[in-house]
Amino acid sequence: KQEVTQIPAALSVPEGENLVLNCSFTDSAIYNLQWFRQDPGKGLTSLLLIQSSQREQTSGRLNASLDKSSGRSTLYIAASQPGDSATYLCAVRPPGAAGNKLTFGGGTRVLVKP
């Protein structure tokens, strides 16, 4: 059974510092991995989707890397801003017919202090 872990559960950094968020998964047989952002009381906003064949994916200040063999993905947010404060979740998708079942991590709650 796939398990996804995000450590730490919470993170506080001063504005301008780079953020490094970790996501670990136990089964390396994944189809892709998706990073989301969730603001308090709101739905999830998709940030990046990285396919199992990719090593990294970039969008603006965001960069996600994937090391499937070691079961790890890292989300980097450059030059953090107070507006980056939110909970960040990763989710992995298995291949085959089970692809409908995303497995989520517990999230990392980020606070960027001005």
Next chain:
Amino acid sequence: SQTIHQWPATLVQPVGSPLSLECTVEGTSNPNLYWYRQAAGRGLQLLFYSIGIDQISSEVPQNLSASRPQDRQFILSSKKLLLSDSGFYLCAWKQGAWGEAFFGQGTRLTVV
């Protein structure tokens, strides 16, 4: 562009009352549709998914049911709510099983 609408945003219901949450997607056809629940301090739990009209898969036994009467409409229901049904309910869609997932804004349900 595709959009997903979910309502209501918040709901307070007494124990034993019925429930109906609605989700619609615009700008796409034949999406895969999903209902998740996010309980306080816990991760997201997949409740139901649908790959087509009247095709519903249930992931966990529970007091809830789902229906898909139209291609882009997904409804989460209960005949009698329990206190344990309280939580944050999220609807999502994907194009195919392996595409990028997009979520609605969620419904905060409190059963009192």
